[in-house]
Amino acid sequence: MAEEMRTSTRDLRALHDRVAAWLACRTGGPVEVSELSRPSANGMSSETLFFTASWAGRRVRCVARLAPAAEAVPVFPRYDLEAQFEVMRLARERAGVPAPRALWFEPDPGPLGTPFFVMEREDGDVPPDVMPYTFEGWLLDAPPERRRELQDASVGLLAALHDAPFTREELSVLSRPGPQPSHDGNGGPRAHPSYGGGGGLRAHVDAQHAYYAWAHGDRPIPLLERAFGWLEAHWPDDPGPDVLTWGDARIGNVMYRDFRPVAVLDWEMAAVGPRELDLAWMIFLHRFFQDLTEAMGLPGLPDFMRRDDVCRTYQDLTGHPPANLDFHLTYAALRHGVIMARVWRRRIHFGEQAMPDDPDDLVLHRTTLERMIED
Incomplete structure (x- = not known):
């Protein structure tokens, strides 16, 4: 259970400049983007990226969710990221469920090679899957x-x-x-x-x-x-x-x-x-x-x-x-x-x-x- 599973075939260094360029278009000006990283404990389906973006005096800790590349042998046959984005928004705004704040949905696969969405990153503790929270923690x-x-x-x-x-x-x-x-x-x-x-x-x-x-x-x-x-x-x-x-x-x-x-x-x-x-x-x-x-x-x-x-x-x-x-x-x-x-x-x-x-x-x-x- 402790062995790390391979969940992505994308190179983070290659994605960094593409994320920065896309954000500059979204925000209408230059954007500074931190080094990209991935979570280590949970998640085996959609690909998750962590980064911090700074522009126009703002500094936002972000999470991007991408559909996995075909060569990564996806867990699911279809990744409707727009549906996830909209359901998170509805859950937060209509049900009072603390889903992350949804920031942007990008349907065009051009910028990163696949549609994706970006949400705000929260701080807290997650009961891990590896090792399971029933083992330790x-x-x-x-x-x-x-x-x-x-x-x-x-x-x-x-x-x-x-x-x-x-x-x-x-x-x-x-x-x-x-x-x-x-x-x-x-x-x-x-x-x-x-x-x-x-x-x-x-x-x-x-x-x-x-x-x-x-x-x-x-x-x-x-x-x-x-x-x-x-x-x-x-x-x-x-x-x-x-x-x-x-x-x-x-x-x-x-x-x-x-x-x-x-x-x-x-x-x-x-x-x-x-x-x-x-x-x-x-x-x-x-x-x-x-x-x-x-x-x-x-x-x-x-x-x-x-x-x-x-x-x-x-x-x-x-x-x-x-x-x-x-x-x-x-x-x-x-x-x-x-x-x-x-x-x-x-x-x-x-x-x-x-x-x-x-x-x-x-x-x-x-x-x-x-x-x-x-x-």
């Missing part, structure tokens, strides 16, 4: 009451986002076509979900299945295919109303100061769907790290992000009793399996890992997912 060392404070505040982010009254027009940026099935399985066209109408779960699972086919169609993963079958056999009678979901709702995508959220990051998986998509993802992603920790003989954080505690806090904040959690937790494990298997295949491509004999071993939490669909 400030959150593990914190008193239990401070960890509970962080947990409740993190669930509060979901409550605020899900309860915000977005309109269909505001969320239309998430309706642009991505990799999805072109028909409904019976030969007819797939109906597009409408915000608030409850059709978001069907569209979400269909899009996830299309992503699986894109990522692993050349070498199917039987466990993930069985899990997709499990979803269909256990489909909820009432998936619930649709809301704006963050998508990658986990504490590793939140920056904290004094155990309170100050920046909510990584909106590339945002979608319209039931509230439980985010709740189950938050619960399961902690379980994923906790299982890894216990497998290494360490205690981790067994009392953190427990299902009942998270659901109780969420219901207290919103009045909505979370439903269909067994389904959504299994779906979260499946979604994470598709992504992690793609990440491991990137490592194989770059010579960092060997291809396993059993493709199910590409799913790092194989045992957990097997138990979920068998039980």
Whole structure:
């Protein structure tokens, strides 16, 4: 887990002058740009650049998000940076969620070779993925009451986002076509979900299945295919109303100061769907790290992000009793399996890992997912 994964093929020195030239056009005058750098702990999909820009007496600490280069074997087939930019703005302005302040979106790939956006950089602590926060670090060392404070505040982010009254027009940026099935399985066209109408779960699972086919169609993963079958056999009678979901709702995508959220990051998986998509993802992603920790003989954080505690806090904040959690937790494990298997295949491509004999071993939490669909 401690080994650094390769996440970019772009040269920072070559990008520096191009960033400065682009900013000069945006600001209308000369701009001084610091040396570019990348984060070291979290993030394996979009490419992230850190820099400080100074112009006309202003000094702004910036973060740029770029779609990965094709030769970097991207984790996802499509990177809609405009949608991320707009959803961050809406979350901040309409829901009061502390998403970073969105500064500029550049749709033209000319300046840096790909579309990108720039946001303000915040200061704070992020629970790391490598090494996981359940192994070591400030959150593990914190008193239990401070960890509970962080947990409740993190669930509060979901409550605020899900309860915000977005309109269909505001969320239309998430309706642009991505990799999805072109028909409904019976030969007819797939109906597009409408915000608030409850059709978001069907569209979400269909899009996830299309992503699986894109990522692993050349070498199917039987466990993930069985899990997709499990979803269909256990489909909820009432998936619930649709809301704006963050998508990658986990504490590793939140920056904290004094155990309170100050920046909510990584909106590339945002979608319209039931509230439980985010709740189950938050619960399961902690379980994923906790299982890894216990497998290494360490205690981790067994009392953190427990299902009942998270659901109780969420219901207290919103009045909505979370439903269909067994389904959504299994779906979260499946979604994470598709992504992690793609990440491991990137490592194989770059010579960092060997291809396993059993493709199910590409799913790092194989045992957990097997138990979920068998039980």
